[in-house]
Amino acid sequence: MPADKLTATFAALADPTRRAILGQLAKGQSTVTELASPFKMTLPAISKHLKVLEKAGLIERGRDAQWRPCRLKAKPLEEAASWIDQYRQFWEESFDRLDAYLQEIQRQEAETPAAPSPAAPAFTRSEPTDDRPQ
Amino acid sequence: MPADKLTATFAALADPTRRAILGQLAKGQSTVTELASPFKMTLPAISKHLKVLEKAGLIERGRDAQWRPCRLKAKPLEEAASWIDQYRQFWEESFDRLDAYLQEIQRQEAETPAAPSPAAPAFTRSEPTDDRPQ
């Protein structure tokens, strides 16, 4: 029930049981009892997890007689991946280069204290479009 | 307090305020009041969010007199990104599958124009009823 899609996606992924379910569905579609079998918890608990995943758009449920086959719909993960990808430089970039950037900022601010700092290199064009502060 | 790191990371990201804070920190380190200023919530609320981010390893907090400067530590995002990346093919192939499906429909309709279109591949039974494990 989170308003924005990204929040719903991350919240759905913030549970090891649900991530394991997605991992199982990556191998192919599966029924609820099949998905539940590896876990110690009861079937209604799995049913709840599936509902969370469905509301986040991560799975789709069909109907086959009394079975409710679940299928993976990884599309929301694309948005999550591209959000995270904005920060890729922060773990890929060498420490020296980040340090050099910060020192450059400090140098520029020492030169022209009234001027606003430039944005970080990789964050100028792809600002997050959602979750802006009120 | 989630046991595994991936759960803590996704849980920390499942909040628009926290994601916005990370977005702000991507531009450079910042103090708590600076980070809080765009939001209408109180300072202790921001302090709690920062604690969540810190426990997830997404930020580091230093000390500068009475200020507690926060810095982005995007390393946990690398693990999150690589987990999500397992599913990349599932969203990259979706267009191909849809295209293949549409072409198949056109082919069948060209053969037997009066016949009803089959259901989308997603939820059709792959085999008649007795292919279920028992």
Add this chain to the structure above:
DNA sequence: GTTGTATTTTACCAATGAGTTATTTAACCA
């Protein structure tokens, strides 16, 4: 020292989340 500023901590609250058992719905089979 006292005062002021930055931040955290301490209760406290309402809402949500994850789990349970028990019941209900839906579909098949005999």
Add this chain to the structure above:
DNA sequence: TGGTTAAATAACTCATTGGTAAAATACAAC
């Protein structure tokens, strides 16, 4: 019909979360 299986729903418990206001802590400046 009735019986069985698959799955969802209902109703409940308990822990966690996100927010608040108020008090406490840490430091700087006077």
